[in-house]
Every structure is written in structure tokens, then in C-alpha cells.
Amino acid sequence: MSRIVSEAMPVNPQRAVVAAVQLPAVSDAEFEASLNELRELARTLGFEVVATFTQRRTSFDTAAYLGTGKREELRRFVQGETDQSDDAAPVEPRDAKRAAKHGEDRIAHHGLVAAREAAKAKAGADNRRAAFVLVDHEISPSQARNLENEVGCEVMDRTMVILEIFHRHARSNAARAQVEIARLRYLAPRLREAAKLAGPQGRQRSGVGGRGAGEAAGEADRAKIRDRIAELKQEIIALDLERKTQRARRQESQGLARVALIGYTNAGKSTLMRALTGSTVLVANKLFATLDTTVRTLVPEGVPRVLVSDTVGFIKNLPHDLVASFKSTLEEAAEASLLLHVIDASDPGFERHIEVTEKVLEEIGAGKVPRLRVFNKIDQVGDARAQSERAKEFRARYPKCIVMSAVDPDDVARLHKAILAFFGRRLVKAELFLPWSAQQLRGDLFATCEVLEEQADADGALFRVRGAPEDIEDLRTRIGQVHSGP
Ligand SMILES: Nc1nc2c(ncn2[C@@H]2O[C@H](COP(=O)(O)OP(=O)(O)O)[C@@H](O)[C@H]2O)c(=O)[nH]1
Numbered sequence: 514m515s516r517i518v519s520e521a522m523p524v525n526p527q528r529a530v531v532a533a534v535q536l537p538a539v540s541d542a543e544f545e546a547s548l549n550e551l552r553e554l555a556r557t558l559g560f561e562v563v564a565t566f567t568q569r570r571t572s573f574d575t576a577a578y579l580g581t582g583k584r585e586e587l588r589r590f591v592q593g594e595t596d597q598s599d600d601a602a603p604v605e606p607r608d609a610k611r612a613a614k615h616g617e618d619r620i621a622h623h624g625l626v627a628a629r630e631a632a633k634a635k636a637g638a639d640n641r642r643a644a645f646v647l648v649d650h651e652i653s654p655s656q657a658r659n660l661e662n663e664v665g666c667e668v669m670d671r672t673m674v675i676l677e678i679f680h681r682h683a684r685s686n687a688a689r690a691q692v693e694i695a696r697l698r699y700l701a702p703r704l705r706e707a708a709k710l711a712g713p714q715g716r717q718r719s720g721v722g723g724r725g726a727g728e729a730a731g732e733a734d735r736a737k738i739r740d741r742i743a744e745l746k747q748e749i750i751a752l753d754l755e756r757k758t759q760r761a762r763r764q765e766s767q768g769l770a771r772v773a774l775i776g777y778t779n780a781g782k783s784t785l786m787r788a789l790t791g792s793t794v795l796v797a798n799k800l801f802a803t804l805d806t807t808v809r810t811l812v813p814e815g816v817p818r819v820l821v822s823d824t825v826g827f828i829k830n831l832p833h834d835l836v837a838s839f840k841s842t843l844e845e846a847a848e849a850s851l852l853l854h855v856i857d858a859s860d861p862g863f864e865r866h867i868e869v870t871e872k873v874l875e876e877i878g879a880g881k882v883p884r885l886r887v888f889n890k891i892d893q894v895g896d897a898r899a900q901s902e903r904a905k906e907f908r909a910r911y912p913k914c915i916v917m918s919a920v921d922p923d924d925v926a927r928l929h930k931a932i933l934a935f936f937g938r939r940l941v942k943a944e945l946f947l948p949w950s951a952q953q954l955r956g957d958l959f960a961t962c963e964v965l966e967e968q969a970d971a972d973g974a975l976f977r978v979r980g981a982p983e984d985i986e987d988l989r990t991r992i993g994q995v996h997s998g999p
């Protein structure tokens with residue numbers, strides 16, 4: 514799939530409404546946290562969340578998730594029938610307001626284009642306040658369909674939102690296959706629903722995530738899905754073997770300085786990535802930057818050259834069926850030499866986040882990768898005094914951690930220094946003699962090592978260098994090969 518974005522940003526971002534039922538067992542804090550997370554995930558997908566509708570119920574409405582009254586309220590809002598100054602007007606979330614200030618948040622994603630256009634066509638001149646309702650639970654196909662019909666716009670549930678994010682994050686073949694399995698499992702019952710709806714003729718219906726596939730999906734299609742899942746599982750096993758050997762090979766060759774940013778959604782990973790790599794391209798294409806988990810060079814560059822990569826964020830409320838895909842997309846982190854574990858210092862749940870993150874790292878084989886804990890967003894923790902107190906607590910409990918704010922350039926510089934220091938510690942000084950006959954290696958030498966001194970004589974040049982032991986060893990071997998060659 515092409516990931517090219519035109520320079521011109523869409524004027525009209527994809528507007529969405531978030532809706533959720535609060536069940537009796539769910540505390541207000543939990544409920545709010547989950548809603549915040551969904552809004553954040555929506556933002557990642559390029560949505561602008563314009564309103565949130567919530568309701569307390571003892572159970573989900575079996576027909577359409579929300580109760581009748583709430584559905585009507587939602588419909589009137591979506592169709593622009595309510596006055597926005599109305600007392601009953603839903604509150605706009607704080608995050609959406611903040612997000613709306615940044616032009617870069619107003620990019621709608623490509624993957625949703627088809628759905629968006631279909632939705633527009635359906636509505637004619639689209640006066641609706643939102644084209645999507647995002648539901649903060651996984652709902653049944655028939656609940657989704659009923660809600661869509663009643664409210665008059667597309668419905669995406671929490672699982673579908675997350676699947677879409679993983680789909681865009683998965684880079685390795687194994688991760689792609691794993692996400693595809695989750696997607697097929699999610700789609701299978703929905704195709705059945707579509708088939709029931711369609712009857713023998715089939716019915717064309719627009720929709721994201723294939724729910725609108727519309728064609729008759731009978732036993733044959735279910736069998737096809739089962740076969741495809743089995744095939745993908747085989748693929749994953751094969752890929753796994755391949756990857757393990759590749760990883761071993763890569764590690765014993767040059768010690769590439771790679772840093773991966775990991776942590777919960779909204780901790781500030783992508784913001785730090787941009788701050789550390791200073792990439793203007795990334796700022797302009799913010800959405801895609803995160804989705805592609807682009808790898809960039811630490812700027813300003815030092816020796817060795819450090820590559821920074823953003824990863825898919827942990828999700829507090831991750832549906833069980835998506836755990837395997839999540840781990841798979843995160844697995845690349847296991848290959849980094851240093852993990853920057855970014856923690857939202859202002860989130861009261863941070864301790865649990867640290868625990869969960871470390872447990873998952875262990876599970877994906879990244880338990881032994883050195884890591885630097887970065888408590889970000891300290892500026893969000895009360896006044897200056899509260900901030901310095903909290904910082905002290907963090908440092909006492911997590912020695913060598915970094916407490917910072919991504920919006921403070923001095924803090925970013927401090928983090929930058931800490932990264933270079935980590936790799937710098939591994940560097941050693943050495944002497945390398947490069948005979949004139951091996952001058953083609955000169956470029957490589959300068960690229961991998963810091964040259965402290967160079968002395969030329971009749972036979973070649975003697976370099977005093979600083980670099981990673983593996984790199985120096987590698988250069989030495991290659992000089993030997995060239996020199997003794999024919
Ligand atoms: N106040 C404040 N906001 C931050 C900081 N770091 C990130 N943010 C904001 O937090 C939100 C989530 O950041 P993002 O980098 O997208 O998080 P990610 O999900 O971990 O990639 C964005 O609105 C950022 O502008 C920080 O140190 N202080």
C-alpha cells in the first residue's frame with residue numbers, strides 16, 4: 514500500500530463522535546481513562562473527535578449498544594439537528610481541543626478514504642457534524658449495523674480502531690501476518706452478518722474494515738477464512754525461524770546503534786522521536802510518522818550514528834484477541850541496542866504501566882535489552898514545587914531515570930546526551946593502519962569511527978580512532994582481506 518501523502522492537507526478532517534456505555538462495575542476514573550485512550554487512538558488514525566456521548570446502564574442495549582434515548586440524542590447531534598449551544602450539547606474533550614490546534618493532526622488517513630467518500634456520497638451535501646461514531650467497546654455486528662442505521666453514519670468499535678492502527682504499524686512480515694489473522698477473526702462473524710442481511714442477491718454497502726463487503730458470505734467464505742488463517746499461521750512459524758537466525762547474524766556483525774521508543778499510547782513517544790531526530794518531514798506528516806514507525810537518525814549526529822525508531826504504543830484496554838498482534842508488532846524493539854521506555858509522569862497509573870511494559874518485553878525476548886526510563890510530561894504534574902518533588906521521587910525509586918518534558922528543549926538535549934553517553938561508554942580507542950592499497954575503506958572508517966589522529970607515511974595512513982569494538986574488529990578484518998588479496 515502506498516504511504517505517500519500529498520502536501521496539501523485535507524481542509525476537513527475526518528470528524529468522529531466517541532460514544533460509550535458505563536457499566537456499574539466500572540469506576541468513573543477507569544471509564545474516563547478508557548475514553549481518553551480511545552480519543553487518543555482516534556487521533557492517531559487522523560480523526561478529529563468533536564464530541565463524546567456517554568451513558569450509565571446496567572448492560573449494553575442488545576439491539577444497538579446505546580439505549581433508545583441516547584441513540585436519538587446522538588442522531589440529532591450527528592445530523593446537525595441540535596443547537597450546539599444547547600445545554601444538552603456534549604462536552605468536547607480537552608484533548609480534541611488541543612489536537613485541533615495542531616494542523617498536523619488534521620490529516621485524514623488514506624485507508625479511510627474509501628469509507629469517507631462513500632459516506633459523503635450517501636449523505637449528498639454532507640451537513641453532518643461527524644461521519645463516524647467510535648464506540649468504546651467491542652460490539653456485535655448487528656449492534657453496529659443497527660446503530661449505523663439509526664444514527665446515520667459509520668460505526669467503528671474499539672477493536673476495529675485498534676486493528677486499523679496495528680495494521681498500519683506492522684512492518685515485518687511476521688507482524689503483518691499476525692495482524693491479518695486478528696483481522697480475519699474479527700471479520701468472520703461480521704461477514705456472516707452481512708450475508709444474512711444480503712440475502713441471495715447480495716447487497717452493496719459501503720463500509721470500512723470489510724463489514725460492507727456485502728457479498729454472500731456463506732459456509733464457503735468461512736472455510737476460506739479458516740484456510741487463510743491456517744496458512745498465515747504456517748507463515749509465521751517459518752518467518753520466526755528465519756528471523757531468529759537473521760537476528761543472531763546481525764548482532765554478531767556490526768553493533769548498530771539502535772534506539773527504540775516504547776511505552777503506552779500518549780506517553781509522548783512520537784513527540785520525543787521528532788524532538789530527537791529534528792525531522793521536519795515528520796512534523797508535517799505526523800500521522801504517517803507514527804504509523805510507519807519510521808526510523809530516523811539522531812540529530813545532531815555523533816559517533817556512532819544512532820538510529821531512533823518509534824513503536825506501536827501499549828494500549829490500556831487491549832482486547833484479548835489483539836494481544837498476539839500487538840506483541841508481534843513490538844518485536845522489532847527486541848533488536849534495538851537501547852530501549853527508551855517513555856512513561857507519562859502525569860498518569861496516575863504509571864506504576865502499572867511500567868510493570869506491564871516490562872512483562873511484555875520479557876515475553877517478546879527483549880527482557881535483557883538495556884533500557885532507559887524516561888518520565889515524560891513532568892510539566893503536567895502540578896506547580897513547580899510539585900514537579901520537583903515528583904521528580905525526586907522518581908529518581909529515588911528508579912535510579913538513573915530521566916525526568917523531563919518533551920516541550921522543553923533543554924530536557925530534550927539532556928536526553929540526547931544520555932543516549933550518546935550510553936553508546937559512548939561502549940566505545941574503545943584503537944589504532945588502525947590503512948595501507949594505500951586499501952584506501953577504498955577510508956570512507957567506511959570515517960563513517961563508523963571517530964578519527965582522533967591521522968598520520969600518513971610511504972605505506973599508508975595510521976589512524977587513532979574511537980569506535981565500537983565490533984566495528985573496529987570488522988574494519989581490521991576487511992583491511993587484512995584487501996591487503997592480502999591478489
Ligand atoms: N505537556 C506536554 N505534552 C506532551 C509532552 N509530550 C507529549 N505531549 C503531548 O501528548 C500527546 C501525545 O503525544 P504523542 O507523542 O503522540 O504520544 P505517543 O502516543 O506516545 O506517540 C500529544 O498531544 C503531545 O503533544 C510533554 O512532555 N508535555
Ligand SMILES: [Mg+2]
Nearest residue numbers: 782783803826
Ligand atoms: Mg505515537
